[in-house]
Every structure is written in structure tokens, then in C-alpha cells.
Amino acid sequence: MPVADPSALAFLQNRRSRPAKTLGLPVPDAEALRPLLTAAARTPDHGKLEPWRFIVIDRAAMARLAEVAEQRGAALGLGPEDTAKGRGQFDQGNLAVAVIEVQKPSPKIPPLEQTYSAGAVCLALLNAALAAGWGANWLSGWPSHDRGFMEKGFALAPHERIAGIIHIGTETAAPPERPRPDIDEITTWL
Numbered sequence: 528m529p530v531a532d533p534s535a536l537a538f539l540q541n542r543r544s545r546p547a548k549t550l551g552l553p554v555p556d557a558e559a560l561r562p563l564l565t566a567a568a569r570t571p572d573h574g575k576l577e578p579w580r581f582i583v584i585d586r587a588a589m590a591r592l593a594e595v596a597e598q599r600g601a602a603l604g605l606g607p608e609d610t611a612k613g614r615g616q617f618d619q620g621n622l623a624v625a626v627i628e629v630q631k632p633s634p635k636i637p638p639l640e641q642t643y644s645a646g647a648v649c650l651a652l653l654n655a656a657l658a659a660g661w662g663a664n665w666l667s668g669w670p671s672h673d674r675g676f677m678e679k680g681f682a683l684a685p686h687e688r689i690a691g692i693i694h695i696g697t698e699t700a701a702p703p704e705r706p707r708p709d710i711d712e713i714t715t716w717l
Contacts, residue, residue: 550696
């Protein structure tokens with residue numbers, strides 16, 4: 528029989544992201560953030576390609592990214608609501624980590640598997656932050672998918688893109704529970 532870790536399983540069964548707008552100060556410093564990044568980097572990575580990297584976004588960088596989102600929203604012809612929503616996560620954020628997908632040529636590992644690995648890093652970082660007692664939320668939004676924002680805000684190369692932006696801070700309000708999937712409805716046994 529396998530050796531169970533009931534506390535880890537209970538954590539995963541009950542984990543809950545915290546809305547980014549409710550994350551306040553303090554935020555983890557570099558010493559507190561390093562173990563979270565280390566945990567996220569243990570994500571399954573077929574071929575040991577490490578098709579991802581991290582960019583830590585502090586408060587000063589948040590203000591700059593908010594301005595970039597504003598400029599990009601105007602350049603894209605987005606309405607005021609969409610532009611405000613795109614810049615909002617940076618206006619309100621105190622600390623975040625952008626998980627950057629880095630596509631690497633490989634005869635064995637297709638690009639889609641590299642994308643899956645980058646997404647898994649986002650969830651692993653989110654869960655590591657929550658397990659360490661921080662509030663955390665995985666956001667994307669239109670800026671994360673806009674090539675101009677990626678290049679101007681993060682200086683990403685053509686083979687890189689934002690997989691997710693994980694906001695981390697002190698929880699200021701407990702979110703209400705939300706409906707969860709019905710496991711019997713979404714599971715097929717063969």
C-alpha cells in the first residue's frame with residue numbers, strides 16, 4: 528500500500544485562490560519567495576527542457592506595467608472598461624510572478640507539452656504560495672495575450688509568452704466558497 532500524506536491531500540482538496548484585489552501587504556520578500564519558486568520549478572518537465580522562467584514583479588514594476596497596459600489598450604482600440612480591467616491587476620498588485628513560457632526546439636517534446644508544463648508551473652506556484660500561508664491568485668487577461676504588451680512590458684523574445692501572472696500577498700478577506708465540479712458528471716471509467 529502507498530504511504531498517504533493526508534494533510535497534503537486535504538490541502539489540495541480544499542485549496543482556494545484568493546482574489547488578487549484582496550491581497551495586501553506584506554508580500555513575501557526574496558528569501559520567502561525563493562522556496563515557492565523552487566517548489567514551482569519541480570513541475571513535470573518532459574525532456575528536462577525547462578520551457579519556462581520567472582519574472583518577479585515588485586510594486587514599482589506594477590506601476591510601469593499598468594501604464595503599458597493603458598498604452599496597449601489604446602493602441603488596440605479597446606474600450607475604457609476593457610482597458611481599465613487590463614491595467615487593474617497592475618494598479619492593485621503589490622507583488623506577482625510572471626511565469627514565462629519559453630518554447631524550446633526539441634525533436635521529442637512537442638510545443639503543446641511545453642505549454643502544458645508552463646501551465647503546471649503556474650498552478651504549482653499558486654499552490655506553493657497558498658501552502659506557505661500567503662494569499663495567491665493566477666491571473667491572465669488580455670495583456671497576457673497581447674504580443675505588444677509582452678514585448679514592451681517584459682521584453683519577451685518571439686519564442687516566449689506569458690503563461691500566467693501569479694499575484695501573492697497577505698489575504699485581507701476570506702473569499703466565499705464557490706461551486707465545484709460534480710466528479711461523477713465529469714468522470715468516465717473505461
